[in-house]
Amino acid sequence: MTERPNMETRTILRVIVCDNDIRKIVLPLKPQTVDSLLEQLEEKLGLQYKFTLQFEDPDFNNSLVNLTDIADLPDKPTLKIVSLVTTPTPSTADTEILSVASDDPCHSLRTAWPETFEIPNFPVDVEYRLRQGNLQYMRDQTYLQLSGELKHEILEKLSETIYSYKAYPNKEDFEAVAAALIKKHPCLTQPGSSKGWNGWYDSLRWKMGNYRSKLRRAGCLEVSINGGKRRGQQPQRNVKRPKRFEINFLPNFPDGEDEASMESKRKEMVEEMKKRRLNSALIAQNMNSTFALRRKELIEKEPAVKNTVERWPALFTNGQKSNVNARRTAVLHGLPLLLGEDPTDFYKTCFDCDSNEDMLDTAIGIMTVIPEDSPTVPYSLHLDATTTAIILEGTVVVDNLENVPQAMCLLFGLIYALNLEYPAALKSTFDFLQRVILSLGHKSLKPKIQSLKKSPNAVMFFHG
Structure with a gap:
């Protein structure tokens, strides 16, 4: 006779896998550690990626908090899955998919060209020689005498970094890199040139051609598909280069994947799309992992739209179109956490039928009002809000207002117009938005703001 689990020891969980996939999970035994809970959820949910957990903490009005101690969980908790590898959300644009970068340039998915190109760190010996050269330049304006080896090392690293953004940079891109190089390392200024970097501009263009040739020989699809257009060889069909702003134009397959494995995932998605209740997490995950196969088909075969709809039906769903306001809202909510601040008293959420008593003690904040019958999601990130409002002194x-990013922009204007102070609990957050995002004020930054500025993710996502 099978023994039934003790009703007092079992655990009932509400798990948010993604916005469109929220499940009730019953565990027969209460987990004793966070790791044990992760293992059980991975098995129950059938997740194929590494993740961590957040939970709605009643001590902070059910705002999401990272789960680090199993004892912090309330009864019947609400948990949220947070991916640590490929983002399993259905809000990723097909041409702007982001993933964990690979050390192999042929398998890396790139991001958009930055507003300001940052010169990378070179090998230790190169950095040492450049540091000594810069010191000598500051003392007596003496330029560094470059050896062929040193110049090769510099150009090789710059070409690798440029390729992480663009396979075919334009004239303005090369000029931006050359100018940034001598700005960071003035000892590399070339005397006699009109701008000080003209020679570096020419060398970078030549080096990028060599770098693409090396990748072409290694089998990188994005550059090999354009091979043969010179030296009298027969080119591969009339394949265009990426248009402006197109990134990840034709990436290679990810490590460990081949055409057969991706085709299997594609068929799995086609079958899933026939169901009435879709497994959104599975579709989003497979759409991300089959990106390279989809691009290969579209670029090389140029199929009719009708055929593409049949082979990739999930591509034409709303879930596969990016929402820039969703990304900006997520960044605005996550920024205080990155800076070690608590946004609980600033970001408020209520139902449209609630009274306004909760905001009476709010000195400054943004209120998101949602319909009473809304699906249960993390309210502060709800994208179907009835309205968004700015609260000052209760x-x-x-x-x-339409969304949180718009409310934040108007709030900055009101703070100036009414001569108000930034919220004390979010002073670093507002300083970051002012000095880094809006580029207002002096350039001297606090250490933690400077540290976050060097990581481009928050700024990149804020700008969409």
């Missing part, structure tokens, strides 16, 4: 001063 009073709604601006109402009927």
Whole structure:
């Protein structure tokens, strides 16, 4: 006779896999550690990626908090899955998919060209010689005498970094890199040239051609598909180069994947799309991992749209179109956490039927109002809000705003117009938004703001 689990020891969980996939999970035994809970959820949910957990903490009005101690979990908790590898959300644009970068340039998915190109760190011996050269330049304006080996090392690293953004940079891109190089390392300024970097500009263009040739011989699809257009060889069909702003134009297959494995995932998605209740997490994950196969088909075969709809039906769903306001809202909510601040008293959420008593003690904040019958999601990130409002001294001063990013922009204007102070609990967050995002004020930054500035993710996502 099978023994039934003790009702007092079992655990009931509400798990948010993604916005469109929220499940009730019953565990027969209460986990004793966070690792044990992770293992059981991985098995129950059938997740194929590494993840961590957040939970709605009743001590902070059910705001999401990272789960580090199993004892912090309340009864019947609400948990959220947070991926540590490929983002399993259905809000990724097909041409802007982001992933964990690989050391192999042929398998890396690139990001957009930065507003300001940052010169990378060179090998230790090169950095040492450049540091000595810069010191000598500051003392007596003496330029560094470059050896062929040293110049090769510099150009090789710069070409690798440029390729992480663009396979075919344009004239302005090369100029930006050359100018940034002598700005960071003035000892590399070339006397006699009109701008000080003209020779570096020519060398970078030549080096990038060599770098693409090396990758072409290694089998990188993005550059090999354009091979043969010179030296009288027969080119491969009339394949265009990436248009402006197109990134990840034709990436190679990820490590450990081949055409057969991706085709299997594609078929799995086609079958899943026929169901009435879709497994959104599975579709999002497979769409991300089959990106290279999909691009290969579209670029090389140029199929009719009808055929593409049949082979990739999930591509034409709303879930596969990016929402820039969703990304900006997520960044605005996550920024205080990165800076070690608590946004609980600033970001407020309520139902449209609630009273306004909760905001009476709010000195400054943003209120998101959602319908009473809304699906249960992390309220502060709800994208189907009835309205968004700005609260000052317990009073709604601006109402009927479309989203949190718009409210934040208007709030900055009100703070200036009314001569208000930044919220004390979010002073670093507002300083970051002012000095880094809006580029207002002096350039001297606090250490933790400077550290976050060097990581481009928050700024890149804020700008969409």
